[in-house]
Amino acid sequence: LSTEVEQLLRDVVRLSAKLTEQNIELPEDLPDLPTELSYWVASNLYGVAAEQQLLLEMQDTVTRLEREAEILTSTRNHLAARAVLKDTFSEK
Numbered sequence: 035l036s037t038e039v040e041q042l043l044r045d046v047v048r049l050s051a052k053l054t055e056q057n058i059e060l061p062e063d064l065p066d067l068p069t070e071l072s073y074w075v076a077s078n079l080y081g082v083a084a085e086q087q088l089l090l091e092m093q094d095t096v097t098r099l100e101r102e103a104e105i106l107t108s109t110r111n112h113l114a115a116r117a118v119l120k121d122t123f124s125e126k
Contacts, residue, residue, distance in 0.1 A: 036068035042106035049113035072098040
Protein backbone atom coordinates (compact mmCIF):
# COMPACT_ATOMS: atom_id res chain seq x y z
CA LEU A 35 0.00 0.00 0.00
CA SER A 36 2.81 2.43 0.81
CA THR A 37 4.45 1.59 -2.54
CA GLU A 38 1.16 2.39 -4.28
CA VAL A 39 0.87 5.71 -2.43
CA GLU A 40 4.44 6.61 -3.31
CA GLN A 41 3.83 5.86 -7.01
CA LEU A 42 0.62 7.86 -7.00
CA LEU A 43 2.49 10.74 -5.39
CA ARG A 44 5.18 10.56 -8.08
CA ASP A 45 2.47 10.54 -10.78
CA VAL A 46 0.78 13.60 -9.27
CA VAL A 47 4.07 15.50 -9.05
CA ARG A 48 5.01 14.56 -12.64
CA LEU A 49 1.62 15.64 -14.01
CA SER A 50 1.66 18.85 -11.95
CA ALA A 51 5.08 19.69 -13.34
CA LYS A 52 3.88 19.04 -16.88
CA LEU A 53 0.78 21.18 -16.48
CA THR A 54 2.53 24.10 -14.81
CA GLU A 55 5.66 23.77 -16.95
CA GLN A 56 7.73 24.00 -13.78
CA ASN A 57 10.43 21.76 -12.42
CA ILE A 58 8.70 20.08 -9.47
CA GLU A 59 10.45 17.20 -7.78
CA LEU A 60 10.00 15.09 -4.71
CA PRO A 61 12.81 15.10 -2.17
CA GLU A 62 15.31 12.30 -2.60
CA ASP A 63 14.98 11.37 1.07
CA LEU A 64 11.29 10.46 0.87
CA PRO A 65 10.51 8.23 3.88
CA ASP A 66 10.78 4.47 3.28
CA LEU A 67 8.71 3.25 6.20
CA PRO A 68 4.93 3.20 5.69
CA THR A 69 4.08 5.18 8.84
CA GLU A 70 6.61 7.91 8.13
CA LEU A 71 5.59 8.06 4.45
CA SER A 72 1.91 8.35 5.37
CA TYR A 73 2.60 11.26 7.73
CA TRP A 74 4.88 12.93 5.16
CA VAL A 75 2.14 12.72 2.49
CA ALA A 76 -0.50 14.00 4.93
CA SER A 77 1.63 16.94 5.99
CA ASN A 78 2.38 17.91 2.38
CA LEU A 79 -1.17 17.84 0.99
CA TYR A 80 -2.11 21.37 -0.01
CA GLY A 81 -5.51 22.88 -0.62
CA VAL A 82 -7.43 20.40 1.51
CA ALA A 83 -6.79 21.62 5.05
CA ALA A 84 -9.71 19.77 6.68
CA GLU A 85 -8.75 16.50 4.98
CA GLN A 86 -5.12 17.06 5.90
CA GLN A 87 -6.03 17.49 9.56
CA LEU A 88 -8.13 14.31 9.54
CA LEU A 89 -5.24 12.36 8.02
CA LEU A 90 -2.77 13.65 10.57
CA GLU A 91 -5.12 12.72 13.41
CA MET A 92 -5.63 9.13 12.19
CA GLN A 93 -3.97 6.59 14.46
CA ASP A 94 -3.96 3.71 11.97
CA THR A 95 -1.30 3.80 9.25
CA VAL A 96 -3.22 1.50 6.89
CA THR A 97 -6.35 3.64 7.11
CA ARG A 98 -4.29 6.79 6.54
CA LEU A 99 -2.53 5.25 3.50
CA GLU A 100 -5.82 3.99 2.07
CA ARG A 101 -7.34 7.48 2.27
CA GLU A 102 -4.20 9.03 0.80
CA ALA A 103 -4.37 6.54 -2.07
CA GLU A 104 -7.96 7.63 -2.74
CA ILE A 105 -7.05 11.32 -2.68
CA LEU A 106 -3.96 10.86 -4.85
CA THR A 107 -5.82 8.64 -7.35
CA SER A 108 -8.53 11.25 -7.73
CA THR A 109 -5.94 14.01 -8.08
CA ARG A 110 -3.90 12.00 -10.59
CA ASN A 111 -6.97 11.27 -12.71
CA HIS A 112 -7.98 14.93 -12.67
CA LEU A 113 -4.47 16.08 -13.63
CA ALA A 114 -4.18 13.42 -16.34
CA ALA A 115 -7.43 14.61 -17.90
CA ARG A 116 -6.20 18.22 -17.80
CA ALA A 117 -2.89 17.15 -19.36
CA VAL A 118 -4.71 15.44 -22.23
CA LEU A 119 -6.80 18.54 -22.82
CA LYS A 120 -3.73 20.75 -22.70
CA ASP A 121 -1.91 18.49 -25.19
CA THR A 122 -4.95 18.39 -27.47
CA PHE A 123 -5.44 22.13 -27.59
CA SER A 124 -1.74 23.01 -27.77
CA GLU A 125 -1.36 20.91 -30.94
CA LYS A 126 -3.77 23.13 -32.86
